[in-house]
Amino acid sequence: MSLLSIKNLTKRFGGVLAVNEVALEVGTGSIMGLIGPNGAGKTTVFNLITGISRPDQGEIIFDGKLLVGLPTHRIIALGIARTFQTIRLFQNLSVLENVLAGCHSRMKSGSLRAMLRTPFQRGEEKAALARAVQALEFVGLRRDAEQLAKNLSHGNQRLLEIARALVTKPRLLILDEPAGGMNEQETTDLITLIRKIRDQGITILLIEHDMSLVMRVCEHIVVLDYGAKISEGTAEKVKSDPLVIEAYLGTDEE
Amino acid sequence: MITYGVVTALLAMSPLFLNKYWVDVLNNVGLYAILGLSLNIIVGHAGLFNLGHAAFYAVGAYTAAIFNTRFNIPVLWLLPLCACSAGLFAAIVMRPIIHLRGDYLCIVTIGLGEIVRIALINDVFGITGGANGIFGIDRPSIFGIAIRRPHEFFYLIWGFVAVAVFLFYRLENSRFGRALNYLREDEVAAEGSGINVAHYKLACFVIGAAWAGMVGNVFASKMTIISPESFSFWESVLIFTLILLGGSASIPGVILGALLIVGLPEVFRGIANARMLIFGGAMIAMMIFRTEGILPPRPRKYTLSDDSSGESRA
Numbered sequence: 001m002s003l004l005s006i007k008n009l010t011k012r013f014g015g016v017l018a019v020n021e022v023a024l025e026v027g028t029g030s031i032m033g034l035i036g037p038n039g040a041g042k043t044t045v046f047n048l049i050t051g052i053s054r055p056d057q058g059e060i061i062f063d064g065k066l067l068v069g070l071p072t073h074r075i076i077a078l079g080i081a082r083t084f085q086t087i088r089l090f091q092n093l094s095v096l097e098n099v100l101a102g103c104h105s106r107m108k109s110g111s112l113r114a115m116l117r118t119p120f121q122r123g124e125e126k127a128a129l130a131r132a133v134q135a136l137e138f139v140g141l142r143r144d145a146e147q148l149a150k151n152l153s154h155g156n157q158r159l160l161e162i163a164r165a166l167v168t169k170p171r172l173l174i175l176d177e178p179a180g181g182m183n184e185q186e187t188t189d190l191i192t193l194i195r196k197i198r199d200q201g202i203t204i205l206l207i208e209h210d211m212s213l214v215m216r217v218c219e220h221i222v223v224l225d226y227g228a229k230i231s232e233g234t235a236e237k238v239k240s241d242p243l244v245i246e247a248y249l250g251t252d253e254e
Numbered sequence: 255m256i257t258y259g260v261v262t263a264l265l266a267m268s269p270l271f272l273n274k275y276w277v278d279v280l281n282n283v284g285l286y287a288i289l290g291l292s293l294n295i296i297v298g299h300a301g302l303f304n305l306g307h308a309a310f311y312a313v314g315a316y317t318a319a320i321f322n323t324r325f326n327i328p329v330l331w332l333l334p335l336c337a338c339s340a341g342l343f344a345a346i347v348m349r350p351i352i353h354l355r356g357d358y359l360c361i362v363t364i365g366l367g368e369i370v371r372i373a374l375i376n377d378v379f380g381i382t383g384g385a386n387g388i389f390g391i392d393r394p395s396i397f398g399i400a401i402r403r404p405h406e407f408f409y410l411i412w413g414f415v416a417v418a419v420f421l422f423y424r425l426e427n428s429r430f431g432r433a434l435n436y437l438r439e440d441e442v443a444a445e446g447s448g449i450n451v452a453h454y455k456l457a458c459f460v461i462g463a464a465w466a467g468m469v470g471n472v473f474a475s476k477m478t479i480i481s482p483e484s485f486s487f488w489e490s491v492l493i494f495t496l497i498l499l500g501g502s503a504s505i506p507g508v509i510l511g512a513l514l515i516v517g518l519p520e521v522f523r524g525i526a527n528a529r530m531l532i533f534g535g536a537m538i539a540m541m542i543f544r545t546e547g548i549l550p551p552r553p554r555k556y557t558l559s560d561d562s563s564g565e566s567r568a
Contacts, residue, residue: 050446076448084446090439094553101436105448107429111461114428115421121428128429133558145558168448 003028009058018044020227031204033218041227042207051075081170083161085177091150102167103128135163155186269405277404279520284411287512292465298503300458301438303360306367312485314340314467315474319388329475330394340467341460348459374482387481394475501547
């Protein structure tokens with residue numbers, strides 16, 4: 001059973017064909033990688049899935065529901081969470097409040113309940129707080145809960161983004177270059193974390209530049225080049241595909 | 255905490271030793287404090303520049319004036335109606351322009367404020383009384399006690415401030431208040447975390463406008479006469495600057511701002527001509543030395559349960 005299925009997805013920016021008839025199936029409970037050279041259209045695919053931009057053509061079906069045309073916050077509520085390639089935290093708020101942002105879509109109290117501070121609202125706040133603390137513990141940032149987000153190291157900021165995504169209770173987690181700017185040790189820890197997240201039943205879709213990370217963690221890999229899918233399969237298969245080698249290294253011109 | 259207690263006690267007793275004139279100054283401070291708090295939700299928390307807040311204030315004041323003079327409904331009873339009319343007005347006019355960012359939104363709100371003022375001068379629907387405004391608005395009365403003198407108004411207005419502070423404090427320490435902060439910090443990340451950004455932008459305008467509308471009601475009954483010139487662009491600027499001066503997104507900051515911006519000019523009546531000069535100088539100094547305002551907001555406090563049960567599911 002596939003959780004997310006993409007058919008015939010196409011997106012143009014002016015004359016540039018950013019994504020060209022891409023098809024993808026992400027199986028429930030899998031860790032899938034989307035790779036490709038710079039400008040291959042990976043992030044665009046993510047933006048199309050999460051509703052940040054709209055495709056010109058094609059279907060994105062998540063758990064039987066068509067996502068095309070839905071606003072981002074609705075898509076998050078359906079159970080897709082994402083992190084950003086360029087870190088997008090709420091820099092001047094505390095680490096804890098950053099995570100609470102993710103709890104937002106699983107809460108109901110509006111302005112009226114907040115002003116009256118009803119028992120329901122208080123209970124909900126308490127539960128959200130507990131969930132946020134738990135998520136921080138999970139990624140190992142519990143001690144930094146009261147710090148401002150901007151004071152965290154680069155690697156920890158990435159972890160914070162993951163914590164914020166996790167508290168939205170996603171079924172599919174999309175990670176956009178999570179290892180960007182991380183050192184070797186941090187990357188290894190990240191791999192452990194990604195596996196731990198998957199073991200909780202969350203399907204993972206990963207965009208990555210760092211081939212070694214993708215090869216180590218992903219069970220299934222899709223390779224994009226110039227917006228089109230050029231190869232698909234296990235790490236072994238993709239690694240030896242001549243088309244992939246050509247895309248990454250180029251060919252000898254005789 | 256103790257400081258706030260002393261200030262509140264001092265304020266509550268001030269009518270006992272101040273004359274009419276100074277109590278009336280404090281009444282104006284109170285009105286601007288609530289206006290400041292209502293705009294603070296929009297400017298301070300959501301980070302949306304609004305230089306047309308006087309428009310919402312005017313809608314509330316005129317709603318009170320029209321319904322009171324034509325249908326003889328007691329003014330205080332009209333409070334909910336004023337809140338609704340101003341809120342509804344905000345919802346209708348802001349809906350199409352809410353997606354504008356920063357300066358663009360700011361410019362449109364300036365336009366909005368001017369349109370409302372000019373519409374009032376031109377006597378729209380023949381009910382606003384044109385440039386003369388509306389006079390003969392009743393004084394408010396609570397349980398049959400008519401409120402007339404500044405000393406009586408003092409307790410009405412500052413009671414209103416107390417209620418506003420109480421409710422706004424709760425509002426900003428909630429899911430709603432946090433959502434506004436998230437969209438102020440980074441709209442894309444907020445939307446990406448599952449927050450309906452467009453909804454919250456509109457909601458903060460509606461809430462801010464509703465409160466400004468209620469202040470309009472109290473203002474109308476305090477003056478008994480209102481005219482378009484009370485709702486000029488200058489009013490919007492005043493409310494905006496008192497937030498920036500006092501500390502945006504900070505309740506004590508806004509109240510201090512109101513005290514400084516509305517109260518100080520009265521203290522320095524003697525040098526009234528140099529007022530704008532001092533005012534401008536103070537703003538420049540602020541911009542250089544203390545950009546977050548005199549009393550910047552404190553970070554929210556959360557009580558964290560300290561069970562380090564470790565590897566649990568997020």
